[in-house]
Amino acid sequence: MTGTGERHAVVVGGSLAGMLTALVLSAHARVTVVERDRLDDPAGAGPRPGIPQARHTHVFVEGGQLALESLLPGILGELSARGALPVGMPYDMVQHQSGRWYERFAASTRLLSCTRALLDTVVRERVLAEGGVELLAGTEVTGLVGDAERVRGVRVRKRGAAEDPYEIEADLVVDASGRSTRVPTWLGEIGAEAPDQETIDTGQGYATQLYRPRPDAEDTGYHCLYFLPDTEQPLTGVVLRVEGGLWVASLSGPRGSEAPTDPAAFLDFARRFPHPYLREWLSTMEPLGSVHSNRSTANIRRYYERPGRRPAGLLAIGDALCAFNPIYGQGMTVAAQQAVALRKVLGAAGTGGRGAGGAVTGGRGDAAPGGRRFGRGGRRTRDVQRVLAGVTETAWAISAGADRAIPGVESTGPGPNALDRLTGRYLRRVAAIVPGDPGAGRHYRSVLSLTAPPARLLHPRVALPALFRAPRATPGEPPLVVEGWRGGEG
Numbered sequence: 001m002t003g004t005g006e007r008h009a010v011v012v013g014g015s016l017a018g019m020l021t022a023l024v025l026s027a028h029a030r031v032t033v034v035e036r037d038r039l040d041d042p043a044g045a046g047p048r049p050g051i052p053q054a055r056h057t058h059v060f061v062e063g064g065q066l067a068l069e070s071l072l073p074g075i076l077g078e079l080s081a082r083g084a085l086p087v088g089m090p091y092d093m094v095q096h097q098s099g100r101w102y103e104r105f106a107a108s109t110r111l112l113s114c115t116r117a118l119l120d121t122v123v124r125e126r127v128l129a130e131g132g133v134e135l136l137a138g139t140e141v142t143g144l145v146g147d148a149e150r151v152r153g154v155r156v157r158k159r160g161a162a163e164d165p166y167e168i169e170a171d172l173v174v175d176a177s178g179r180s181t182r183v184p185t186w187l188g189e190i191g192a193e194a195p196d197q198e199t200i201d202t203g204q205g206y207a208t209q210l211y212r213p214r215p216d217a218e219d220t221g222y223h224c225l226y227f228l229p230d231t232e233q234p235l236t237g238v239v240l241r242v243e244g245g246l247w248v249a250s251l252s253g254p255r256g257s258e259a260p261t262d263p264a265a266f267l268d269f270a271r272r273f274p275h276p277y278l279r280e281w282l283s284t285m286e287p288l289g290s291v292h293s294n295r296s297t298a299n300i301r302r303y304y305e306r307p308g309r310r311p312a313g314l315l316a317i318g319d320a321l322c323a324f325n326p327i328y329g330q331g332m333t334v335a336a337q338q339a340v341a342l343r344k345v346l347g348a349a350g351t352g353g354r355g356a357g358g359a360v361t362g363g364r365g366d367a368a369p370g371g372r373r374f375g376r377g378g379r380r381t382r383d384v385q386r387v388l389a390g391v392t393e394t395a396w397a398i399s400a401g402a403d404r405a406i407p408g409v410e411s412t413g414p415g416p417n418a419l420d421r422l423t424g425r426y427l428r429r430v431a432a433i434v435p436g437d438p439g440a441g442r443h444y445r446s447v448l449s450l451t452a453p454p455a456r457l458l459h460p461r462v463a464l465p466a467l468f469r470a471p472r473a474t475p476g477e478p479p480l481v482v483e484g485w486r487g488g489e490g
C-alpha cells in the first residue's frame with residue numbers, strides 16, 4: 001500500500017497491452033501508466049518511436065476483437081465509425097498459397113483492419129475516459145525499486161527535462177513495455193533472477209509502404225491481397241485496405257530474403273512472388289512517404305511462471321511476456337485475451353468498483369479480490385503469471401511450431417522433434433485443401449483467429465479431406481471479382 005492507504009499499480013508502457021491491463025487493474029486500484037513516448041501529436045495519433053511496428057500491416061483477428069469488446073463494450077462500433085473495416089475471410093480477400101488461389105467463399109470470420117495509430121488512439125481514449133487510470137507520457141521507467149522478495153515501485157525520469165530521476169511507489173508493477181523489455185536486466189539489479197527466455201528467430205524482415213489509389217483508379221473488388229509462404233516459397237505479402245481510403249502493403253521474407261526499403265528495390269522484390277499480380281497492384285497505386293523496415297520479429301517467450309528467485313508484485317504481459325513472429329498476426333489478440341484473463345483471475349472487474357474487495361497488488365499477505373493473496377516471495381504473483389502465460393499457448397504453438405522448421409532459423413530452444421515433423425506434414429495437407437473447401441476452411445480459420453484451440457484441426461471435417469481427398473480445383477487466376485461484392489458483408 002502507498003502512504004495514502006490506497007493501493008497503487010504502475011504499468012510500464014502505454015501501448016495496447018499496457019492500456020488494457022490498466023483498465024482491468026483500475027477496478028481494484030489506482031493505476032499509473034508510465035509511457036516513454038510523448039503522445040502529444042496534435043492529431044492525437046500517428047506513428048511514434050516506441051512502437052515502430054505500428055507502420056506495418058496489423059490485422060486484428062476475431063479472438064482479439066471479442067476480447068477487446070468484452071473489455072470496452074461498443075469499441076468495435078466506434079472503430080468502425082472511425083474507418084476501421086471488417087474484412088471477411090475468405091470473402092473479402094484475394095489469397096494465394098502453394099500455387100493456388102483461394103475460392104472466395106462466404107466469410108466464416110472477419111479481420112478488423114485499420115492502422116495501429118487508430119486502434120491505439122481509440123483504446124487509449126476509451127480507457128482514460130473510464131477513469132482511475134493516470135497516463136504519465138514522456139516518462140521513461142529506468143529500473144525497479146525493491147529487492148528479490150518484493151518490488152515496491154519503479155525509477156523514472158521525465159524525458160527531455162532537467163528534473164532529477166525519481167521513484168514511484170507501487171504495490172504492483174506490470175511490465176507491458178514490449179518485446180525489447182529491460183525488466184529481465186532490472187531484476188538482476190535488485191538481486192533477483194531474470195526468467196528463462198526462449199527465442200526462435202527466422203530473421204523475418206518486413207518492409208512496408210503506405211499507398212493511396214490514383215484518382216482515376218477503379219475500386220478493387222476486395223479488401224486484402226495476401227500471398228502466404230510455404231515450404232517452397234518463403235515470402236509473405238499482405239496488402240490491406242485501412243481507414244481513410246488508404247492501403248498498407250507489407251512484404252517480408254526470412255533471413256536472406258528480407259524485403260528491402262529502397263523504393264525501386266521494394267517494387268523489384270514484389271517480382272519474386274509467385275504471381276505477377278502483386279507487382280502490378282503496387283505499381284498502379286500512389287506511394288505515400290517512404291518504405292519502412294522492421295526486423296524485430298523473433299518469437300520470444302519469457303518463462304516468468306517457472307521457479308526462480310523473483311519478487312512478488314511484478315507481472316509481465318503482452319509482448320514483454322511473449323512476442324510472436326508477426327506474420328501470424330497474433331500479438332495484439334493475445335494481449336487483449338491476457339487482459340480478459342487478468343480480469344477473471346483478479347475477480348470480476350467492475351462489480352465492486354475501484355478498491356472493492358481488497359488488493360490486486362503484490363504486497364506480502366495482501367488479500368486480493370476474490371480472496372486471493374499475493375506476495376509470499378512471489379508465489380501468488382506467479383499464479384497470476386501462470387494464467388497469463390497459459391493464454392499465450394495456442395499462439396505460441398502456431399508460430400513457434402511453424403518457425404522451428406524454417407531453414408536458417410536461430411533458436412535457443414529445442415529443434416523440431418518427430419511429433420513436430422508429423423504435425424508439420426499434417427498441417428501442409430490441411431493448408432492444401434483449405435483454399436477449395438469452405439467447411440475445412442472454417443475450422444482452420446477459427447484456429448488462426450484464436451477463437452478455437454489447435455485440436456479443432458483434427459475435426460473430421462478437416463481431417464478426412466486432408467488425409468484422404470485430393471484438393472478441390474481452385475481459380476486459375478486471381479479471383480478479383482465476386483458478383484455483387486459488398487465488402488465486409490459476405
Ligand SMILES: Cc1cc2nc3c(=O)[nH]c(=O)nc-3n(C[C@H](O)[C@H](O)[C@H](O)COP(=O)(O)OP(=O)(O)OC[C@H]3O[C@@H](n4cnc5c(N)ncnc54)[C@H](O)[C@@H]3O)c2cc1C
Nearest residue numbers: 013015017036050053058059141177178318319326331332
Ligand atoms: C512488423 C510487425 C507487424 C505486426 N503485425 C501484427 C498483426 O498483424 N497483428 C497482431 O495482432 N500483432 C501484430 N504485431 C504484434 C503487435 O505489434 C504487438 O503484439 C502489440 O503491439 C502489443 O504489444 P505490447 O503492448 O505488449 O507492446 P508494444 O506495442 O511494443 O508497446 C510497448 C510500449 O512500451 C513503451 N515502453 C518501452 N519501454 C519503456 C520504458 N522503459 N518506460 C516507459 N515506456 C516504455 C513503448 O514506448 C511502447 O508504447 C506486429 C508486430 C510487428 C513487429
